Every structure is written in C-alpha cells, then in structure tokens.
Amino acid sequence: MNNKKLFKSRVDKPISGVFGGLAIYLDMDANILRLIFVFFSLVTALIPFFLLYLIAAFIIPYEDNHEPPDLVNTEEKS
Numbered sequence: 001m002n003n004k005k006l007f008k009s010r011v012d013k014p015i016s017g018v019f020g021g022l023a024i025y026l027d028m029d030a031n032i033l034r035l036i037f038v039f040f041s042l043v044t045a046l047i048p049f050f051l052l053y054l055i056a057a058f059i060i061p062y063e064d065n066h067e068p069p070d071l072v073n074t075e076e077k078s
Contacts, residue, residue: 007063016057 009020012030019037023030041049 006060008057008060010062017062018053018056018060021060021063 004025006025007021008017009024009030010017012020012023014034019030019033022028023033026033037049037053
C-alpha cells in the first residue's frame with residue numbers, strides 16, 4: 001500500500017504550494033502541472049479549475065517540516 005501523503009509545499013510555492021505538493025505526490029514536475037491547469041482553465045472559461053484550486057489551497061495541509069530550508073545560503077556552514 002502506498003504511504004504517500006498529499007501536502008502543500010513550503011518551498012515550491014509561487015502562490016500557495018498546491019502544485020508543488022501535488023507534483024511531489026505524483027512524482028512530476030510542478031511546472032507541467034501548472035501548464036495543464038492553465039490550459040484547462042482557459043478551455044473551461046476559468047471558473048471550475050480556479051474554484052478547485054481555491055478549495056485545494058484551503059483543504060490540503062502543509063508538509064510536516066515547520067522550518068523551510070535555507071534557499072538563500074546553500075553553502076555548508078563550518
């Protein structure tokens with residue numbers, strides 16, 4: 001049985017981290033998911049997929065790691 005949990009990413013989050021977390025869950029690139037979302041949003045006149053995104057942003061929890069990684073200083077500290 002698969003023990004993966006769906007969560008919002010604290011790192012890969014241009015807006016709320018929904019696609020970053022979904023990409024980790026599906027083992028895909030988040031940018032591909034974002035492009036698919038934009039395509040289907042435009043095809044369906046924005047409303048259904050925009051509402052799904054808002055619902056997901058409120059329902060999906062953040063990942064358990066409460067401290068985001070230091071993305072600015074990636075050098076090891078001595």
